[in-house]
Amino acid sequence: MVSSDPGADPNDRLNSILVDYVEALERGERPDRRRLLDSFPEYARELAAFFATRDRLDRIVAPIRTLAGSGIRRGLQSTQADTRADASPPSEIGQIGDFLLLREVGRGGMGVVYEAEQVSLRRRVALKVLSFASALDPRHLQRFRNEAQAAAQLHHTHIVPVFAVGVERGVHYYAMQFIEGQSLAQLIADLRTANSRSSATALSSNHDTPIVTANSAERGSRGRAYFRRIAELVKQAAEALEYAHQVGVVHRDIKPANLMIDDAGRLWVTDFGLAQMRNDTGLTATGEVVGTALYMSPEQAVGQRGVVDHRTDIYSLGATLYELLTLTPVFDVEDGRALLYQLVHRDPRPPRTVDRSIPPELETIVLKAIAKAPTDRYATAQEFAADLQRFLDDRPVLARRPTLRDRAAKWVRRHRLLVAVAAGCFLLTTVGLAISTALIAREKIAAEDAYQRECQAKEQERQRAEEAEARRLEADQNYLRTRRAVDLFVELSNEELFDFLPLTGLRVRLLEAAIAYYQELSESRADPLVRANLETIRGRVARLHEDLGALNVVSTLLLLEQPVVRADIGLTSDAIDQLTPTLDRLRAYRQSSPSQPESPKSQIGEIAAEALKEVQKVLRVDQYLRLHQIFRQIPGPHVFGRPSLEALGLSDAQRVQIRRIRSEALYASLRLWSTAETRSASQPEFEGMWARTNERIIEVLTPAQRTKWAEMVGTPVQGEVKFPLHSSTRPR
Structure with a gap:
């Protein structure tokens, strides 16, 4: 019974009130809280805080509450039901679009979160609204959009889903699932409060029996089952982060406040406002520190943007686990600069030095997750989750405590x-x-x-003379070997195989390489033969470029033989009759063998120019331009030739990258044509390879260049267009 003696110690009276209340719950009764508050107004604040804390902890962390005793749990659940029954539904405080605002549930640096009702679907949601001041800052606005975009593309059982994103009269918002529960930050605060109140009351009371409260029972029951529950919650968060990392999203602000627990005891990851996505152009400048200092990784603390990756989330989740186990932050420092210094240069206290009841396996897991160097942490969040699962399964964890050698190496890295x-x-x-x-x-x-x-001077003089002679002989041999190799380049370029149009580009590439080598040889040694060869090859390359352009003109005009092309550009029968003699001459030219002495190949420039004049007399300008667009649609090395690349205005870096891609394809073409029985038989494979090559080149282009290229190619032809082959025999 509650003591009615007015002279009794206040702590004893409060103790009696709480004992009577808990005993009533254990008997299955449902004490009237309002009556208690009215009966003891002098303790109204303490009783209200006790009721609120017990309701919140029992609702959110039911598995942990079981450690306090089944009788207390039943009583608390009954009391929670009373509280919910007495609560009235929230009233409306405004409307944004399709959403009725019911009450404010959270407020941050950039916006406010409301509990709201989506009118059209009649469902309860959490509506995050960007504040007016943040909407005026382009970086805050972009981060708000980034948060919505990052969360919207994540679909995981432990990540809060986004339902809608929008702007209503200049107010930016997005709606997500409403989580009935509380954050880990609130849970940790409640556990700290419960622990401090229990300790303070026990110390201030002269009673032989400690106060029997749920708070003190909570702290006293931190056995293995409590730590198993904590490990399960963090494992759920690690699995959610692994999913996010797999799709290219790094949270960068994992902390207890951004980890929610619902009524069912499930954990939810929320607030992707600082998330970094794959191919992100960058909302964070180098040297800018983003995140919450207590939970950010060392690389975040020093603003090393290029070093911050998914492992920073592993550190932050490890720091959260550390605080859940010890109820203290990794570094409990209020001064911001001192905190950042300790993050980078100081090792944290091992959790078991704070609380000996923490299992050694969990301490090992935590210390690995919050290692200073990213390479010393878990490589992935999945590995983190897997080790927590091993702890839950009573199996050995893979994480190992650092050896003396490891600690020494880390010390050296930090004190270079x-x-x-x-x-x-x-x-x-x-x-x-x-x-x-x-x-x-x-x-x-x-x-x-x-x-x-x-004696040594004489010996050294003799050795120097011998070494000089040996170097001279070696230089002569190297020069001869190099010149023979360059001569081989030139000889290879003369092979008949390279007279085939698709391989002319490779022939030009070989001769250009020979020019570079001959130039280097002529600068290193006065050799008349090398200089003569250099001038000859330069002339040959110039002629090859001219011939290659003429061959492309011939191939373009020969497309007019194909019905699909004629139909696409709208050729009339009269125009076809006028073009037939010219096309017949070009076809006869293309089918001539390059090895025959009477071959008109040497006249390619004149033939192409004459044919072009005749065709331009018949075709309209738009038909002629469309013919060139169709020619660029056929896969092959001609698509991104010199004229096309010049028209696109490429940078030096793009030219180098495209040159490398084309070189790979040209050498692959050489292997393909040299092994095929007939050119026509291997043409599909050849075109497929060049189609993939051209797609790789298009990926190198900027958006503006891709638009320009789309104009140069035009709309796809409705039908199959074949490249005009000049011979069906196998190249030799």
């Missing part, structure tokens, strides 16, 4: 300057001792040195 200074001092000391020893022995060996110097 000190180690360098110590090494320098050691080196100077060693050098000083060596100099002293040399000075002492100098007088003793002076006479012997004079004689030996004379």
Whole structure:
């Protein structure tokens, strides 16, 4: 019974009230809380805080509450039901679009979160609204959109889903699932409050029996089952982060406040406002620190943007687990600069030095997750989750405590300057001792040195002469070998195989390489033969470029033989009749063998120019331009030839990258044509390879260049267009 003695100790009276309340719950009764508050107004604040804390903890962390005793749990659940029954539904406070605002549930640096009702679907949602001041800042606005975009593309059982994104009269918002529960930050705060109240009351009371409260029971029951529940919650968060990392999203602000627990005890990851997505152009400048200092990784603390990756989330989740286990942050420092310094340079206290009841396996897992160097942490969040599962399954975890050698290596990495200074001092000391020893022995060996110097001078002179002669002979041999290799380049370029149009580009590439080598040889040694070859090859490359352009003109005009092309550009029968003689001459030219002496190949420029004039007399300008667009649609090395690349205005870096891609394809073409029985038989494989090559080149282009290229190619032809082959025989 509650003591009615007005002179009794206030702590004893409060203790009696709480004991009577808990005993009533254990008997299955449902005490009237309002009556208790009215009966003891002097303790109204303490009783209200006790009721609120017990309701919140029992609702959110039911598995942990079981450790306090089944009787208390039943009573708390009954009391929670009373509270919910007495609560009235929230009233409306405004409307944004399709959403009625019911109440504010959270507020942050950029916006406010409301509990709301989506009118059209009659469902309860959490509506995050960007504040007016943040909407005026382009970076805050972009981060808000980034958060919605990042969360919207994630679909996982432990990530809060996004339902809608929009703007209503300048107000930016997005709707997500409403989680009935609380954050881990609130849970940790409640556990700290419960622990401190229990300790303070026990110390201030002279009663022989400690106060029986749920708070004190909660702290006293931190056994293995409690830690297993904590491990299960963090495992769920790690699995959610692994999914996000797999799709290219790094959260960068994992902390207890962004981890929610619902009524069913499930954990939810929320608030992707600082998330970094794959191919992100960057909302964070180098040197800018983003995140919450207590939970950010060392690389975040120093603003190393290029180093921050998915492993920073592993550190932050490890720091959260550390605080759940110890109820203290990894570094409990209020000053911001001191905190950042400790993040980078100090090792955290092992959790078991704070609380010996923490299982050693969990301590090992935490210390690996919050290692200073990203390479020392878990490589993936999945590995983190897997080790927590091993702990839950009572199996050995894979994480290992750092050895003495590991700790020494980490110390050296963090104190490189000190180690360098110590090494320098050691080196100077060693050098000083060596100099002293040399000075002492100098007088003793002076006479012997004079004689030996004379002998050594003669021997060195002889060795230098031999080495100079050997270097001269080696230089001559290297020069001859290099010249023979360059001559082989030129000889290969003369192979008949390269007279085939698709391989002409490779022939040009070989000759250009030969020019570079001949130029280097002519600069290193005055060799008339090399200089003569250099001028000859330069002329040959110039002619090849001209011939290649003429061959492309011939191939373009020969497309007019194909019905699909004629229909696409709208050729009339009269135009076809006028073009037939010209096309017949071009076809006869293309089918001539390049090895025949009477072949008109040497006249390719004149033939192409004459045919072009005749065709331009018949075709309209739009028909002629469309013909070139169709020619660029056929896969092959001609698509991104020199004229096309010049028209696109490429940068030097793009030219180097495209040159490398085309070189790979040209050499692949050489292997393909040299092994095929007939050119026509391997044409589909050839076109497929070049189609893939051209797609790779298009990926190198900027958006503006891709638009330009789309104009150069035009709309696809409705039908199959074949490249005009000049011979069906196998190239030799």
